[in-house]
Amino acid sequence: xxxxxxxxxxxxxxxxxxxxxxxxxxxxxxxxxxxxxxxxxxxxxxxxxxxxxxxxxxxxxxxxxxxxxxxxxxxxxxxxxxxxxxxxxxxxxxxxxxxxxxxxxxxxxxxxxxxxxxxxxxxxxxxxxxxxxxxxxxxxxxxxxxxxxxxxxxxxxxxxxxxxxxxxxxxxxxxxxxxxxxxxxxxxxxxxxxxxxxxxxxxxxxxxxxxxxxxxxxxxxxxxxxxxxxxxxxxxxxxxxxxxxxxxxxxxxxxxxxxxxxxxxxxxxxxxxxxxxxxxxxxxxxxxxxxxxxxxxxxxxxxxxxxxxxxxxxxxxxxxxxxxxxxxxxxxxxxxxxxxxxxxxxxxxxxxxxxxxxxxxxxxxxxxxxxxxxxxxxxxxxxxxxxx
Numbered sequence: 216x217x218x219x220x221x222x223x224x225x226x227x228x229x230x231x232x233x234x235x236x237x238x239x240x241x242x243x244x245x246x247x248x249x250x251x252x253x254x255x256x257x258x259x260x261x262x263x264x265x266x267x268x269x270x271x272x273x274x275x276x277x278x279x280x281x282x283x284x285x286x287x288x289x290x291x292x293x294x295x296x297x298x299x300x301x302x303x304x305x306x307x308x309x310x311x312x313x314x315x316x317x318x319x320x321x322x323x324x325x326x327x328x329x330x331x332x333x334x335x336x337x338x339x340x341x342x343x344x345x346x347x348x349x350x351x352x353x354x355x356x357x358x359x360x361x362x363x364x365x366x367x368x369x370x371x372x373x374x375x376x377x378x379x380x381x382x383x384x385x386x387x388x389x390x391x392x393x394x395x396x397x398x399x400x401x402x403x404x405x406x407x408x409x410x411x412x413x414x415x416x417x418x419x420x421x422x423x424x425x426x427x428x429x430x431x432x433x434x435x436x437x438x439x440x441x442x443x444x445x446x447x448x449x450x451x452x453x454x455x456x457x458x459x460x461x462x463x464x465x466x467x468x469x470x471x472x473x474x475x476x477x478x479x480x481x482x483x484x485x486x487x488x489x490x491x492x493x494x495x496x497x498x499x500x501x502x503x504x505x506x507x508x509x510x511x512x513x514x515x516x517x518x519x520x521x522x523x524x525x526x527x528x529x530x531x532x533x534x535x536x537x538x539x540x541x542x543x544x545x546x547x548x549x550x551x552x553x554x555x556x557x558x559x560x561x562x563x564x565x566x567x568x569x570x571x572x573x574x575x576x577x578x579x580x581x582x583x584x585x586x587x588x589x590x591x592x593x594x595x596x597x598x599x600x601x602x603x
Contacts, residue, residue: 222585224555225565233562236312243304247297251515254293255508259496264289268505278349278504279342285504286341290334301326312562314420325419328381340366341507348502355501356482364475368430371467375429383419385412385437393448400452404459404543410435417441422561425454427461436462446556449549453540460539466532473528481517489513522574529577537584538591547592554584 221227258264267288271281306322309315315322343362351358370378379385388394388411401407416424416439423442429435436458442451461467489501492513498506541547558565558581566582579587 221565222551222555222582224552224559224585225581226559229559229562230565232312233558233564236308236562237564239308239311240304243300243308247300250297250300251293252512254296255512258289258508262497264508265498265503265505268503271504278345282342282345282504283338285507286338287334289507290337294330298326309420314422314561316417316421317419321419325382332378332381336370344510345502345504353486356486357479360475360478360482363478364471367471367474371428371471372430372433375433375435379414379428384415386415387411388413388438388443390443393443393451396448396452397455400456400459400543404456404463404539406459406463412437413440413443414438415440417444423557425458427458427467430467434462434467445560446553447549449544449546450553450556453544453546453550453553456540456543457536459543460536461532463539464532464535466536469532470529474525477521477524481514481521484517485513526573526575526577530579533578534587537579537587541588541591545595547588547595550588551585554581554588557581 221230268281268285271284275281275284305326306315306317306319317325340363343366344359347359347362348355388397397411410429410433412435414437416422421441422439423445424439425442426437427434428437436455438451438455438458442454446454489510493499493501493506493509496506496509498509500506501510537550541550544550557563563581565580565585567576567580572580572583578584
């Protein structure tokens with residue numbers, strides 16, 4: 216098989232560095248999975264989880280308090296055990312590859328804030344899991360999926376106003392010329408652009424990004440200040456047009472709907488296989504708090520099995536957004552430069568292994584996005600052509 220020809224805008228030397236960056240992070244991720252598996256095994260095999268749960272039951276009456284303190288201790292122990300990996304991946308590697316702009320103190324404060332937010336959200340989920348399993352009988356899997364869907368909608372709505380400000384500051388874009396071009400783009404898309412902000416990524420990283428976040432009245436488009444400062448206006452407009460298409464076609468809602476279907480399927484399968492697995496592990500019922508590590512193990516295993524479905528759905532909507540960006544800007548050359556710059560500056564693998572891309576990529580690979588834009592450019596005179 217002939218070797219894939221690298222696009223001339225893709226820096227070959229940075230691709231070699233990108234592979235080292237990917238491999239470094241991959242090794243840490245694999246170690247993290249191994250540590251998680253060992254942690255769960257120890258808790259279950261040596262009966263630590265069950266005995267600790269029973270001990271808490273002898274102290275606290277209400278089940279909600281038992282679950283709270285059980286989860287608090289497990290969360291803190293696991294966070295301490297995995298802290299070195301978080302430090303290596305989030306601080307050491309990001310400095311090694313010249314991305315991070317934070318000193319250790321700033322990074323550590325962010326890690327603590329992230330830990331607190333993760334604990335609070337996870338605790339709410341865990342409490343609901345055990346409440347529903349106890350209250351809903353044989354249909355617990357259905358009602359748990361429903362609650363998870365509702366929770367996802369609430370978090371998506373609140374994220375821009377409650378969680379994001381804990382880590383990043385946002386501000387109005389002040390470049391008048393760029394603002395005029397942005398509103399012209401919105402007019403072309405027949406969309407009134409509201410909630411357009413710059414987000415100060417540069418306080419933490421040299422990476423550039425853009426995103427649509429929120430739902431309803433909290434929906435907004437965020438353009439990273441690194442993107443605004445380091446990219447040309449026509450490239451920024453392509454990035455914005457991509458996000459506008461997400462906004463215009465309600466992709467956040469569609470992703471929530473698809474995730475809802477996947478969650479229903481996942482919990483249904485979980486309900487069918489869990490009795491046998493719980494019995495093997497010595498538990499009588501799924502509602503036992505001490506069996507929580509087993510719940511996590513089964514859930515993560517099933518999530519890894521169905522991950523390609525979520526990845527494929529995400530790639531579809533990203534390709535839709537790319538197509539929308541090309542239609543709105545009619546500037547495939549700027550789009551190609553944008554993707555190539557992202558690839559070079561963020562050390563992305565332009566042409567990953569097809570199996571890896573199929574399994575885990577939420578976006579089409581940079582090489583495929585560039586080829587897509589080149590095909591669009593070549594066929595742009597043909598009306599109604601769809602390149603999916």
